[in-house]
Amino acid sequence: MTTMLNKKVDFPVLNTTMRGNDLVYLDNAATTQKPKSVLETMNHFLTKENGTVNRGVYFLSQEATKKCDDSRKSIQLFLNAASEKEIIFVKGTTEAINLVAYSYGELLKAGDEILITELEHHANIVPWQQLCLRRGCILKVAPITDDGHLDLNEFKKLLSSKTKLVSFCHISNSIGTINPAKEMIKLAKEVGAKVMIDGAQAVSHLKVDVQDLDCDFYAFSGHKCFGPTGIGVLYGKEALLEKMPPFMTGGDMIETVSFQSSSFAELPRKFEAGTPAIVEIIGLGEAIKYMNSLDFTEIQEYEQKLLNLAQEKLGELDVRLIGPTHTKAAIVSFVVNGVHAHDVGTILDMEGIAVRVGHHCTQPLMKRYKVSSTIRASFCFYNNMDDVDALVRGLKKVREFLG
Amino acid sequence: MTTMLNKKVDFPVLNTTMRGNDLVYLDNAATTQKPKSVLETMNHFLTKENGTVNRGVYFLSQEATKKCDDSRKSIQLFLNAASEKEIIFVKGTTEAINLVAYSYGELLKAGDEILITELEHHANIVPWQQLCLRRGCILKVAPITDDGHLDLNEFKKLLSSKTKLVSFCHISNSIGTINPAKEMIKLAKEVGAKVMIDGAQAVSHLKVDVQDLDCDFYAFSGHKCFGPTGIGVLYGKEALLEKMPPFMTGGDMIETVSFQSSSFAELPRKFEAGTPAIVEIIGLGEAIKYMNSLDFTEIQEYEQKLLNLAQEKLGELDVRLIGPTHTKAAIVSFVVNGVHAHDVGTILDMEGIAVRVGHHCTQPLMKRYKVSSTIRASFCFYNNMDDVDALVRGLKKVREFLG
Amino acid sequence: MDNDRLRAMYQEMILEHNKSPRNFGPLEGHTHYGHGKNPLCGDDYEFYLEVKNDVIERVGFTGDGCAISKSSASMLTTMVKGKSIEDARKLSETFLEFILNEGPKESLGKLKIFEGVKQFPVRVKCATLSWRALEQALLKTKHIASTEA
Amino acid sequence: MDNDRLRAMYQEMILEHNKSPRNFGPLEGHTHYGHGKNPLCGDDYEFYLEVKNDVIERVGFTGDGCAISKSSASMLTTMVKGKSIEDARKLSETFLEFILNEGPKESLGKLKIFEGVKQFPVRVKCATLSWRALEQALLKTKHIASTEA
Ligand SMILES: Cc1ncc(COP(=O)(O)O)c(C=O)c1O
Numbered sequence A, B: 001m002t003t004m005l006n007k008k009v010d011f012p013v014l015n016t017t018m019r020g021n022d023l024v025y026l027d028n029a030a031t032t033q034k035p036k037s038v039l040e041t042m043n044h045f046l047t048k049e050n051g052t053v054n055r056g057v058y059f060l061s062q063e064a065t066k067k068c069d070d071s072r073k074s075i076q077l078f079l080n081a082a083s084e085k086e087i088i089f090v091k092g093t094t095e096a097i098n099l100v101a102y103s104y105g106e107l108l109k110a111g112d113e114i115l116i117t118e119l120e121h122h123a124n125i126v127p128w129q130q131l132c133l134r135r136g137c138i139l140k141v142a143p144i145t146d147d148g149h150l151d152l153n154e155f156k157k158l159l160s161s162k163t164k165l166v167s168f169c170h171i172s173n174s175i176g177t178i179n180p181a182k183e184m185i186k187l188a189k190e191v192g193a194k195v196m197i198d199g200a201q202a203v204s205h206l207k208v209d210v211q212d213l214d215c216d217f218y219a220f221s222g223h224k225c226f227g228p229t230g231i232g233v234l235y236g237k238e239a240l241l242e243k244m245p246p247f248m249t250g251g252d253m254i255e256t257v258s259f260q261s262s263s264f265a266e267l268p269r270k271f272e273a274g275t276p277a278i279v280e281i282i283g284l285g286e287a288i289k290y291m292n293s294l295d296f297t298e299i300q301e302y303e304q305k306l307l308n309l310a311q312e313k314l315g316e317l318d319v320r321l322i323g324p325t326h327t328k329a330a331i332v333s334f335v336v337n338g339v340h341a342h343d344v345g346t347i348l349d350m351e352g353i354a355v356r357v358g359h360h361c362t363q364p365l366m367k368r369y370k371v372s373s374t375i376r377a378s379f380c381f382y383n384n385m386d387d388v389d390a391l392v393r394g395l396k397k398v399r400e401f402l403g
Numbered sequence C, D: 001m002d003n004d005r006l007r008a009m010y011q012e013m014i015l016e017h018n019k020s021p022r023n024f025g026p027l028e029g030h031t032h033y034g035h036g037k038n039p040l041c042g043d044d045y046e047f048y049l050e051v052k053n054d055v056i057e058r059v060g061f062t063g064d065g066c067a068i069s070k071s072s073a074s075m076l077t078t079m080v081k082g083k084s085i086e087d088a089r090k091l092s093e094t095f096l097e098f099i100l101n102e103g104p105k106e107s108l109g110k111l112k113i114f115e116g117v118k119q120f121p122v123r124v125k126c127a128t129l130s131w132r133a134l135e136q137a138l139l140k141t142k143h144i145a146s147t148e149a
């Protein structure tokens, strides 16, 4: 336990005190904190350089345009996408999935099947349900085993020539499972299905390479990887995006408009209607730069140490761990036996410890485990062993108070 | 010309120098600058208080939730909406219109008519065209007169019991026309049509009262009224929003989710899928506070003075003014005879003057006036008479250079 | 200080009701029914009342949630049993006024114990949920099959 | 300084071509056609070439746009007239290399005059638009009705 990454210094919020203690922030799966460099870049832009993009011949607008273009370029490189045209700015993972459901969905017909898994966040369930209602498609769900891993055999059995799209999370936000994405994609491709990956939880934990994965779509949210809210990314393979109709329409995404008909701009703008989230795009670009300064191998090792320590120490308490214990990200979901998660959350809050309690937008998964809610501690590389200790101390206090 | 509002001091960007001169920012219709209070509020939140909303029992999340609720409340009061349930956060006007086109659009059938005007921004044209393609509705367009005002007679003639929705801009972004919204709404209601107002340009120029207007939908963008990008508002009447199906789906907008079906949360969350644009909502709340500190009657008078001066001085040059000269906001659109707008923009930029050149996302309106582009100077209350003078000086320089 | 606030909320009696809720279980032959649900935290309770001659003769509840919501539900059932519909409604109003605003607590009896929850704004909903469900139940009579009428 | 930059871009010859574009107008009996368009600023030009035995014999253009794009289009037509397809392509390549990167200008003749545009990154597209359209035209033969073949 010698390597301490000691990254808290980069994140102003982590250096605030909370209810008299140092803040122990363990809700990283909900939203991460932002490094100083991101905050300064955004603030600098808004105080010195604010302007709109794409259309201005004047300096402020040229600079803003250039910065947004640069951010798109960094994201392309970050994901190893083949072209900048494949990087579409959206407001978050949820919009990205809805975009695909509405737009790629237009290419589907009644009887076509969409396959998801039991691990999914509501954002990767409901848009497909709605698509099925609109177009008569059928939603199939691949089950997981009791230990929280995808049941690959069942997954295979559910794949057929009817499967037009497979959509699954790279990492489960609720119990931390890391899906065997490459293998799943290979299997899906064998039956000719397209594959979408909900990467909301993945980009902050592991190195993503969309070409190596060979997925058709990949989505993530800026606010979950050290960037601002209001911005996210949909990666899509160029050839597929070309075939898809636009989702939202309006300014900036058209070529010509007449009252009779309109023609659409080239990728990526075809999918980016309206004034973009300019300062958010610039902030996300800076967050990518921050991530590029990290060594993801080191981060993974470090986070696994945190995870192991947390699982070990929680194992000594009267709690029930939910989900996998290996091949998972540093996300621990558990219930304190005999105590409701909400009460646990309140008492931890009084100690300055931020965890998430509830269903984590994965109600079907909660049902699978026969719990209505869990306590979730989700770690980031900026957490340290002291944070684990604080959590354990907090849980002991829960027992003191609630017996 | 005695009243000088002298508000530039509140806006940091306006106090920067540009190419050796004071920045003369006349592209307010594209995006406005943000007052210090908005910048500080956002920066404070991100550096000290960042957390997610709605789901956390811990302090940061509670505070963020409260601030977002407060912002929604301010917007309700600002628009004089009947309830907070009627205020839906979206990423901007474009998303707001697309939301209505997708969701209210589901209630329309083949042959139903949608009526817009010749003044509209692409954001208020293309979503309806796409809706018409999807559902077999018919798009009708009310013409304007040569002087840039809606032809009310023609508008009346186009209304019929087939008209299900009338959608028009409160103020034209391209030529500044202020539409007679109340009268248009009254006429539309007589045939039973619902009315949507694209208020992108209006909220920064005049006091909006949605109950007094009696419109069914009203949309605006945060970045055009002193708030951040990535956030906007759709106002909708509660009873109508209740009848409409959700647009985007996912986390936070559901009540229960199972793999068989899902039920949706109450308004406004039914229309707000995914993690909201938290810091942007908070920033917008602060922008509303700023606007509440202003006297809109005074602002309108002042802006009209700027407008009159600009029109008078431009009239003395060899330029052609496009659009109305009265009942309009302080937006002046013109062409310099014999010189292309793009060249004008470049030369003005060299003087530190930011204007917009192009079609302003209103190609059909440009066609109506038989121009491919115009130069648009759009004023805000923080502009002053010196800015008008600078523009005129800049235009004289254009002549010097381009003959 | 924080420990004091916690102790003020998690009173002995609250914890005791949470551990051993009264009137727990569905009620056969109920005449009124109410459902209270907080989708954000997952609290979910159902209430069953048997009302005869305007008096709540029997009451039961099922469901699950945090200590505050469960003890609130349990204490609710003990408080409204035997009360007239009118009096139950009044009690509910007084309790909600007390918890949500600055309403007086004199007439609340042992419900005063929820005062500590007011220090925890996000938890206030937990205390009010069952009372909202009661109000709903008192509005919506569930007409039971005719033999019972 | 800014005036100098402006003067460097808006050279006399550029302004002169803008005012009196050469080879302006459509070309009857053309064999090749190209269309260049910048949806952001509205520049829109069409090019017509008559190619015989691999040589551009006649050339014409129509359309509208800023001074830079129009003079670029006009000068293009004067430069490629009489050239072989091969040579026109080479000229286009050299010009684009010169404007977009740091390519040599020696062989560009009077096209060197566009050097000043490089100081205005957003205007570079205006200078390159017509050359892109030319490349497109040289790729896409427009087969004219058989009597002309
Ligand atoms: C009248 C009008 N409508 C709609 C829009 C679109 O707004 P946004 O780009 O913020 O979505 C704009 C601004 O571009 C506008 O001026």
Ligand SMILES: Cc1ncc(COP(=O)(O)O)c(C=O)c1O
Pocket (backbone or CB within 6 Å): A029, A030, A091, A092, A093, A094, A095, A121, A123, A124, A169, A171, A172, A173, A198, A200, A201, A221, A361, B251, B273, B274, B275, B276
């Ligand atoms: C796995 C997963 N998918 C999707 C989402 C939705 O992301 P957002 O709310 O940023 O749109 C989240 C986060 O809430 C998530 O964890």
